[in-house]
Amino acid sequence: MTPRAASPMSSTEWGQLLTLSVLWGGTFFLVEVALMELPPFTIVFGRVSIAAAALLVLVHARGQRMPATLGGWAPLLVMGFLNNLVPFSLIFWAQTQLTSGLASILNATTPLSTVILAHFLTADERMTPGRLAGVLIGMAGVATIIGIDAFAGSTANVLAQLACLAATLCYGLAGIYGRRFGGNSPIITAAGQLCGSTLFMLPIVLLVDRPWELPAPSLQSWAALASLALICTAAAYVLYFRILATAGATNLMLVTLLIPVSALLLGTGILGEPIEPRDLAGMVLIGLGLAVIDGRPVAAMRRRLRRPDPAAAK
DSSP states (O other): OOOOOSOOOOHHHHHHHHHHHHHHHTHHHHHHHHTTTSOHHHHHHHHHHHHHHHHHHHHHHTTOOOOOSHHHHHHHHHHHIIIIIHHHHHHHHHTTTSOHHHHHHHHTTHHHHHHHHHHHHOSSOOOOHHHHHHHHHHHHHHHHHHOGGGGTTTTSOHHHHHHHHHHHHHHHHHHHHGGGGTTSOHHHHHHHHHHHHHHHHHHHHHHHTOGGGSOOOOHHHHHHHHHHHIIIIIIHHHHHHHHHHHHOHHHHTTHHHHHHHHHHHHHHHHHOOOOOHHHHHHHHHHHHHHHHHHOHHHHHHHHHHHSOOHHHHO
16 A cells, blocks of 8 residues: 555544554553653563564464565564664653653654655655644644743753654654555554564663563553553554555654643543643644644635625625
8 A cells, every 4th residue: 555645634544643642642651650660671672572472463363474584574673773762762861861841842843853854755745834834833732731841941951852853853764664564464564663673672671771680560560561562552553554554654743743632631531630721722732733734624714715705795
């Protein structure tokens, strides 16, 4: 299946994108629980390795087969490197020096990075003024939700901020590179990418975290890690590659604008956290940005404004 031009997405694809944002928005809760007892790289390794194992079982159960040659595995290893290993490592390191709010705002620049990269690296996902304006409006909405406090000390730790921005470039490149898997089964592509990520993460975990020296985690941490792996990684990446195959890289990366909204609504619904006026304002801006990117609501409004008034014609 060949990815089509960047917009507009169908209602099914918008639904898939919203579902993906909910799956990834939930990672904030699960990672917070797991970090109480486990170091970051161990969590990343557990996340990708458990997800890879689950998807390999599913591939076998469906009667499908993973690639049998190095040539078949090479693109999947590249995808795991671009989409998991490098950005995960950069963001984890950056968050040791930045507030989570500022890191989230920088992460929300992923669609902007992807729009720019896709304009120069693809023939069918060109940048348009409307798409660029929509991304910028959506980013303003993310910044509004997180609040101005996130920018405190933003002039310091420039390297950490650059690391976050470099991670967004990796995500953008991964989305564009992943277009080549459009004709493949999303399950096989997701499983192969996660196998590659597991292979890359293993020596890092052994050298940095030395997991054999860690105390045994509690059942709560295991449950959080399993949910993170099976729901927020295995299921999410199957959906990721399904959207990428039909909607394109730039549309797919809009999920980073929706993740803060999903995390906010999950926090309200599950933890009873209050919604502040700035949250509502931010969600309105994100919705407006997505409407501008999609183009159809704006076009409908223009047609309505241009429609002659029947009363005036009499």
